[in-house]
Amino acid sequence: MSGDGPGPGEPQRAILQPPREHLQPPRAVPLRPRPLPDDASAAARAFAEAMATRRSVREFSSRPVARETIEACVAAAATAPSGANKQPWSFVVVGDPELKREIRIAAELEERMFYEQRANDEWLADLGLLGTSPSKPFIEDAPWVVVLFKKMRDDRSERISDQVYYVNESVGIAAGLFIAAVHQAGLATLTHTPSPMQFLGRILRRPDYERPYLLLPVGYPADGCMVPDIRRRPLHEVLFFDR
């Protein structure tokens, strides 16, 4: 076949095939062995019980948390699977009080507009059960504020292409691992989404292909911390086997 289009009788997909000369042969290594629990069910139940005590916290103590602890939580998060192994995330950890204050002021500005103008009545009714408001003191009170960004292009020096795939799914899984790691360390966090969040990229001077995904204050709960009285769905409502 010559020229741009398929010849007579050739399948249409021929013109959709990208050039393949750049493809590299896959390389494989043996799966790293790891110690197995004696009782898989018991191990899974123990993890579920530990995670059942996790709650989103909106009142933080100023008790310090070591930088190494946050680093280890991010290291756990960064093991997440990702579309085509693109690992399209950046965890920006903010401990500087001035910077936290700047973020709080900008977040509260957006949140005031959200509560007063952008949110519809249903949304406000759903949030009413949680007792949230435009006031975000936890951004300053928590010793660390972790801002998770999603990368809309691959910027690694060893990349084969610039494209990224399933970015929301990948970054969501990394966020889940981060939240689990924070809980495992005996700390608390809040999955916060000041809406909209573009100010975070500006304040933290991130490249334009990074988009803010979540803001997660991390620390110890304040003494006497209260949380909304809410219920988790029972297993039979969320778990289905076969059809």
Ligand SMILES: Cc1cc2nc3c(=O)[nH]c(=O)nc-3n(C[C@H](O)[C@H](O)[C@H](O)COP(=O)(O)O)c2cc1C
């Ligand atoms: C994607 C996402 C966004 C959220 N955004 C906010 C937020 O902006 N402010 C807030 O106070 N809580 C926020 N939350 C926390 C939820 O309200 C909380 O997870 C839910 O009420 C369940 O409570 P629990 O985390 O204590 O189990 C968010 C949670 C998720 C998963």
